[in-house]
Amino acid sequence: MLELADIRKSYRLGPVEVEVLKGIDLRVDAGDLMSIMGPSGSGKSTLMNILGLLGRPTSGSYRLGGRDVSTMSDRELSAFRNEHIGFVFQSFNLLGHLTALENVALPLTYRGMGRRQAGRRAEEILEKVAMGDRLDHRPDQLSGGQKQRVAIARALAGTPSVVLADEPTGALDSNTADEVMQLLIRLNRDEGVAVVIITHDPVVSLLCRRQSLIRDGMLLDGSAEMAESGAP
Amino acid sequence: MKHTSAVFVDSLREALRCLLRARLRSMLGIVGIGIASVIAMVSAGEIAKAEARRQFEALGTDIVTVRVAGGNRSAKMQLDDALALAGSLPEISAASPVVTGAAGFLHAGRSVGSGSMTGVTEAYADLAKLEVARGRFLSDLDAGRFWCVVGAKVADAIRKAGTLDPLAAELEIGGHFYRVVGVLERREEAYGSPLNVRADEAVFVPVATAWRVTRNARIETIIARAAPGVHHEDAATAVAAWFKKRTPRVGLKAVSAKQLIAQMEAQLGVMTLLLGAIGSISLIVGGIGVMNVMLISVSERRREIGVRRALGASRGDIRRQFLIESVILTLTGGLVGLAVGSAATWGICDYSGWEFFVSTLSVVIGLGVSSAVGVFFGLQPAHQASRLDPIVALQGE
Incomplete structure (x- = not known):
C-alpha cells in the first residue's frame, strides 16, 4: 500500500550538503500498526514529512496507493494527501476558532464534500472517539487528551490509508497518553487503518505490533530483522 | 465546482x-x-x-439665454434693444429681458424676502413656465406701474407678517411701494436653474419700472424661446448675429439650454x-x-x-x-x-x-x-x- 525504496534526503547548509535520510526502504501494509523510534536529529521528522507528502525526497521512489507520487503536481499531491494520509500532531494543531465538529469536517470540505454531509460524517467519527458530547466545543474548552481525540477523529474523518502520528502522546501526562494510545490501537484494529507512530518513547513503541528504529538517517526495521533472524 | x-x-x-x-x-x-x-x-x-x-425638460428644449457681458470695455445694453428682439427675429417666438433691481422686500415694516426684484415682460411667465395661483401675471400694459407678482415663499412671508391675503398687499422694495397683483404657484426649484431666478423667492415687476427706478440698471440676461421648428442652436446663433448687428459694442453670448446644462x-x-x-x-x-x-x-x-x-x-x-x-x-x-x-x-x-x-x-x-x-x-x-x-x-x- 505504501512503499519507500532507497529514499534519500539531503539539505544544503551553506557550502556543506547534509544527508538526513540515507536510503530508507519501508513498506507499510493495510492494517499495520508500527512505530518509528529515534533520537532527535535522527531524521524521523524528515521521514514523517516525506511519508505525509509534505516534503519531497531528493531521490528514491515512493509509491502510495499504487501510484508513484514523485511526479505529482501540488494539486494532485494535495488531493492525494487528503485521500490517503491522516495526520496526528504532538501539539494537536486544531484550528482554535473552529469547533470540534468543524475541525473534523475540515479535511472533508477540502475533498468537496457538502457541509451537511461532512458534518454528519464528523459527528459520527467524533462519537467513535467518545467526543460525541463535545461537538460544539472549541479547542480551548477541551483538555489535552480531549484535543488529541478530536485530532485523531480529524485524521480518520477522510478514511485515509494511513494515519501518521508524530509524538501523539508527547504533550500528554502518562494516564492520558495511555488512553490516546489505546484509542489509536483500537481504531487500528476496528477500522483497519494503518497507523505509523513516530516517537522517542519506548513505552509507546512497545505498544505497536511492529517496531522500527531510525538512526543517522538509516531505518532498522525490527520486524524485518526479526524475520531475518527467524524470530516470531 | x-x-x-x-x-x-x-x-x-x-x-x-x-x-x-x-x-x-x-x-x-x-x-x-x-x-x-x-x-x-x-x-x-x-x-x-x-x-x-x-x-x-421643464423649461423646454427651445430656450435660448442671452448673457450680457458686464465690465467697462463693452457698452451697456439698452432696454429698447433688448425689448426689440421679441418681434424682430423669425427664429424667436418670444423673449423677455431680465433686469435685476433693488434687494430686500418689506411688508408692513417686516422683511418678507432677501432677494432682488426682477424686472420682466409678460412673455416671461410662459418662458419660465410660471403658473399663477391667484390674481394674474404682469402684462405688457403694466409698463411703468408699481405692480408686482410674488413667488410662493414671499406670499407665505407676507401672510406670516400678518396680512391674510397677499393679493393687493403692498411691498416696499428699494424705497418704492409695489402692489401685489399676482401670486405664483409653488415651484420647489433647485439652485442652478438655467434661469438663475428661483421663482418661489422672487418678486417680479414690469421691466420698464425696474429699469427706471434702479440706479445703474443693467440687463444681464435675456430669455428667449426658439420659434417652432427652429433648432435651439440655430436660434442661439441667430440671436447672437442679430445683436452683433444692432448693438455691435455690447459683448454678449447667446446659449441654448443644452449648452447651459453642459x-x-x-x-x-x-x-x-x-x-x-x-x-x-x-x-x-x-x-x-x-x-x-x-x-x-x-x-x-x-x-x-x-x-x-x-x-x-x-x-x-x-x-x-x-x-x-x-x-x-x-x-x-x-x-x-x-x-x-x-x-x-x-x-x-x-x-x-x-x-x-x-x-x-x-x-x-x-x-x-x-x-x-x-x-x-x-x-x-x-x-x-x-x-x-x-x-x-x-x-x-
Missing part, C-alpha cells in the same frame, strides 16, 4: 471571523472613505445630470475631480493597509496554513482563502462607504435642492471598485500564503 464552493463557504466564514478583530477597523475606515468619495462622486454627478435634464456639468466636473482624487488616494492608502493586515495575518496564521495544507488544501485553496478574506475586508469597507457616501450625497442634494436618489451606477461602481481593491492588494499576501512550505508553516508560531 462543488469542491470550490465548499471551500468558498468555509473561507467566507473565516473572513467574517477575522473581521471582528479590532485592528482592521482603521483600514476599513480608510477604504470606506475611499468608497464613500467614489459613491458621492458618482451619485452627485448622476443626480446633477438628472436634475439638469429635469429642469431642461456648463453646469462642467462646474460639477471640478467637484468630481476633487472627490475622485480623495477617493483614489484613500483607496490606495486603504488598499496598502489591507495588504499589510493580510500580510500580518498570513505570518500569524502560518501554523493554520500548514495544518490546512496537511489536511489536503492545495496552494490554490490557500490562495483563494486569503483572497476571499481580503475581498471581504474591502467589501465591508465598501458597504460602509456606500452608506457614508449616500449620506453625503443626500447632504449635497439637500443643500442644492436636488432630488435625491441612490444611483445604481454608484452602487455597482462602489462595490466593484472595493472588490477590485481587495483582489489587487490581496494578491501578494495570498500568493505568499500559498507559497509557504507546509513543513516550515507547521513549525511556525
Whole structure:
C-alpha cells in the first residue's frame, strides 16, 4: 500500500550538503500498526514529512496507493494527501476558532464534500472517539487528551490509508497518553487503518505490533530483522 | 465546482471571523472613505445630470439665454434693444429681458424676502413656465406701474407678517411701494436653474419700472424661446448675429439650454475631480493597509496554513482563502462607504435642492471598485500564503 525504496534526503547548509535520510526502504501494509523510534536529529521528522507528502525526497521512489507520487503536481499531491494520509500532531494543531465538529469536517470540505454531509460524517467519527458530547466545543474548552481525540477523529474523518502520528502522546501526562494510545490501537484494529507512530518513547513503541528504529538517517526495521533472524 | 464552493463557504466564514478583530477597523475606515468619495462622486454627478435634464425638460428644449457681458470695455445694453428682439427675429417666438433691481422686500415694516426684484415682460411667465395661483401675471400694459407678482415663499412671508391675503398687499422694495397683483404657484426649484431666478423667492415687476427706478440698471440676461421648428442652436446663433448687428459694442453670448446644462456639468466636473482624487488616494492608502493586515495575518496564521495544507488544501485553496478574506475586508469597507457616501450625497442634494436618489451606477461602481481593491492588494499576501512550505508553516508560531 505504501512503499519507500532507497529514499534519500539531503539539505544544503551553506557550502556543506547534509544527508538526513540515507536510503530508507519501508513498506507499510493495510492494517499495520508500527512505530518509528529515534533520537532527535535522527531524521524521523524528515521521514514523517516525506511519508505525509509534505516534503519531497531528493531521490528514491515512493509509491502510495499504487501510484508513484514523485511526479505529482501540488494539486494532485494535495488531493492525494487528503485521500490517503491522516495526520496526528504532538501539539494537536486544531484550528482554535473552529469547533470540534468543524475541525473534523475540515479535511472533508477540502475533498468537496457538502457541509451537511461532512458534518454528519464528523459527528459520527467524533462519537467513535467518545467526543460525541463535545461537538460544539472549541479547542480551548477541551483538555489535552480531549484535543488529541478530536485530532485523531480529524485524521480518520477522510478514511485515509494511513494515519501518521508524530509524538501523539508527547504533550500528554502518562494516564492520558495511555488512553490516546489505546484509542489509536483500537481504531487500528476496528477500522483497519494503518497507523505509523513516530516517537522517542519506548513505552509507546512497545505498544505497536511492529517496531522500527531510525538512526543517522538509516531505518532498522525490527520486524524485518526479526524475520531475518527467524524470530516470531 | 462543488469542491470550490465548499471551500468558498468555509473561507467566507473565516473572513467574517477575522473581521471582528479590532485592528482592521482603521483600514476599513480608510477604504470606506475611499468608497464613500467614489459613491458621492458618482451619485452627485448622476443626480446633477438628472436634475439638469429635469429642469431642461421643464423649461423646454427651445430656450435660448442671452448673457450680457458686464465690465467697462463693452457698452451697456439698452432696454429698447433688448425689448426689440421679441418681434424682430423669425427664429424667436418670444423673449423677455431680465433686469435685476433693488434687494430686500418689506411688508408692513417686516422683511418678507432677501432677494432682488426682477424686472420682466409678460412673455416671461410662459418662458419660465410660471403658473399663477391667484390674481394674474404682469402684462405688457403694466409698463411703468408699481405692480408686482410674488413667488410662493414671499406670499407665505407676507401672510406670516400678518396680512391674510397677499393679493393687493403692498411691498416696499428699494424705497418704492409695489402692489401685489399676482401670486405664483409653488415651484420647489433647485439652485442652478438655467434661469438663475428661483421663482418661489422672487418678486417680479414690469421691466420698464425696474429699469427706471434702479440706479445703474443693467440687463444681464435675456430669455428667449426658439420659434417652432427652429433648432435651439440655430436660434442661439441667430440671436447672437442679430445683436452683433444692432448693438455691435455690447459683448454678449447667446446659449441654448443644452449648452447651459453642459456648463453646469462642467462646474460639477471640478467637484468630481476633487472627490475622485480623495477617493483614489484613500483607496490606495486603504488598499496598502489591507495588504499589510493580510500580510500580518498570513505570518500569524502560518501554523493554520500548514495544518490546512496537511489536511489536503492545495496552494490554490490557500490562495483563494486569503483572497476571499481580503475581498471581504474591502467589501465591508465598501458597504460602509456606500452608506457614508449616500449620506453625503443626500447632504449635497439637500443643500442644492436636488432630488435625491441612490444611483445604481454608484452602487455597482462602489462595490466593484472595493472588490477590485481587495483582489489587487490581496494578491501578494495570498500568493505568499500559498507559497509557504507546509513543513516550515507547521513549525511556525
